[in-house]
Amino acid sequence: MLQRLVRIDVMVRMLVLAILLATFLPVTGQRLEAAYAVSNVAVFLLFFLNGIRLSRGDVARGIRHVRLLVPLALWCFGAMAAAGYGLSLLAAGLVPPLIALGLLYLGALPSTVQSATAYTSIAGGNVASSVVSAALLNILGVFVSAPIFAWLSGGAYADVNLDSLIRLFLIVLLPFGLGQMSQLRMLPWLHSHPSLIGWMDRTAISIAVYVAFSGAVEQGIWTRLDLVSWAWLLALLCLLLVVAYGGAWLLSGVLSLQRGERISFMYSGAHKSVGMGAPLALVMFPPTVAGIILVPLLVYHLLQLVVSAPIASRFNRAA
Template sequence: MIRRFSPDPFIVALLLAILVATMVPARGPFATIVDASSTIAIVALFFLHGVRLPREALIQGVTHWRLHLAILAATFVLFPLLGLGIAAAVPGLLPPPLWIGLLFLCALPSTVQSSIAFTSIAGGNVAGAVASATASNLLGIFVTPIVVGLLTQAHGGAIPMSNSWKIALQLLLPFILGNLCRPWLGDWAARNKKIMSLCDRGTIIIAVYSAFSAAVIAGLWQTLSWTILSSLLGICALLLAVALFVTRYGSRLLGFSREDEIAISFCGSKKTLASGVPMARVLFAGPDMGAVVLPLMIFHQMQLIVCAALARRYARAGRQDRAPVVASTSPSSTG
């Protein structure tokens, strides 16, 4: 019970980064060093993402196009429509930077590691989850900036799409170069998963510290009340609940098998923190970035807790379905 509801250690590290940024924000020359370090780390992160991309995972199960289309539709269509609908229904509930962050969250691709892990625990279509989650992250480099631009314009704001060159230079180019180097570095990356994980998490922690330092200096905590934070928690919970409901029961209505339903539910309801924070740093410059990534951090922890419980529930139901039926030997049945 304690493990089920305990926070992810990575989230604890992110909260500590926010605390340090609140107490000792990066200023002056130190802020310049932190900003440059974050940029270098993001370039290295996406280079290593390219190195780790298993092309076989994209080919594996690619003929199951209905599964992949359902997951991608949930990720890049359902979520953006939900976010835009909530923002239109209650526009005054959150300040503009948090609404931008919520719309950014809705435009992000799915997670990879946790989607595959939960699908495996629940007894779902793991090969399909690998292919779809990988394809979602690859497409996200191209699709997320476009969707974010459309959503923010529809919401009455806009992001500087002139930052597209930063996407190409800091994310896309390193990713392509990394994938081209996969024949030489792929085995090394597979043998050094701990280093890869450290790079992932270290990059995000640096980016979060940099973002919240600028936000704190600009007065972030003076503008966010407990009422606003409670509203943000409620909206994130609503997004996750609706996404899980639609992916679960929608897959049943479309005639997917139980294994495919599990893959669709877990891959289609998640949003990536590993790629989301670096993307936010490229797309959103200035002190608002701290508020922009706050919805993503809340949603990330929420999805881990809820999906862990849901995966165990699927697993128990699967074991019960596979359990042999034992004939009754009571006196009333045997005569």
């Protein structure tokens, strides 16, 4: 399994393909509005499926595990958001303003469920804790990521007003709630079509990235970011990786968690979700802004996969 994860996985390949398509065949003008509507439908479907998959029993058990969940939520939405804010200030003058704002957006996002769980399993961590805590962080992220970003950014490009809250409800919260209510009827069908559901997830995320990045290409992202800016962005993201992994591991030790839960805490606390970040960006920002703000998240997503494999292998050997 480790060898498969070290290779470029399907989701990463689809994200790269979406970026290449947006670079050479971007959707622009009036077609961008139509693509934006298609993306909203895909995002609605994505959160509907997430609502079906997350068992209410698992949610209840995860909520009861406050000794893990509360510090993890504070780390994810408190410490990591503060780290993103600090890096965005540090990046001022080194990278374009929207890229610096993207560092703050990255810090305010929840964990990713799939990769955090997979690497927790490889490292010999507590998989059940990883699945439930990462999933609950995603639910919490729907409510808190946008307000945290709006507050720390001073409302730049994302004023969380009544209109934006209504859009968040209709495109993100409503389908998740409908999915929760449809569990008994839909869950057997979902379990009988695992590969189809996986492809639907990846396709919805890829569409969101394609639409957002098309807007970024229209705004001239490849001319805005020169080699020096890319070098600074990579350096800042590597610094964030050190803070994310090192800080989460140290905090889990301070909390005296068992080894398996410490591993779960580290991966859930360090990973950031492009599955939440890309759709949420299209809800919060205009497409022309969303694509540029997503650049730090897309690069971080690739880096976290590269870093996670050798760390998991080292934990596995130590066990």
